[in-house]
Amino acid sequence: MKIYISSLMVTDQNKARDFYTEILGFVVKHDIPLGEHSWLTLVSPGNEDGPELGLEPAEHPAVKPFRDALMEDGIPATSFAVEDVYAEYERLLALGVVFTQKPTEMGPVTVATFDDTCGNLIQISSYAG
């Protein structure tokens, strides 16, 4: 068994596709129309055969209260690895991304948290050394 896909709920798949590709730099792997929504998955640039990130419509009524509560307390829905959190923070800030946690060193790992504009907080992290 191996991990091949991990999913996030997004309020608007079109908006999410734009944010995750144009701002974050991921690459669309599948975008298959499925009724009014799509089977939409992304991969990391340079690792197109690696794990996929699914962006699924946040349709279920339980999703909103759950995500609002996480959002209020600043809890990220998932975490992405970056080379340098400080550099990525500056890059995303310049693109208008809103952070709820500035880069913070936590022992060997440095983390920061931003809003994906589609209902989730996302953490980025980098390991020293």
Added chain:
Amino acid sequence: MPEEPGVAELFKALADPTRRVILDELVLRDEQTLFELCTRLVSIHGMSSSRQAVSQHLDVLEAAGLVRVERKGRYKFHFLDTAPLARIAERWTSPHHPEPKELS
């Protein structure tokens, strides 16, 4: 002399070591989410307080006026307010009644 209102809450808030660490961390960086405070307590201080426990500590600090909560959009941030601490300094280091001058 009767104590001013809020004094009991102030000392109760300061009596707990976890709450003192929360204040320490807010000195290092003001405007933190509950998530950031929780991760700081665990990763920097090795404390194993649950999210719920930290949330309750923050309520006590807020009641004492030491922490201010501000909503910005969909997020909730915590700010440090050191103003109530002045009461402690005033009470014991700045006596209300100066000592009578010595008679010459």
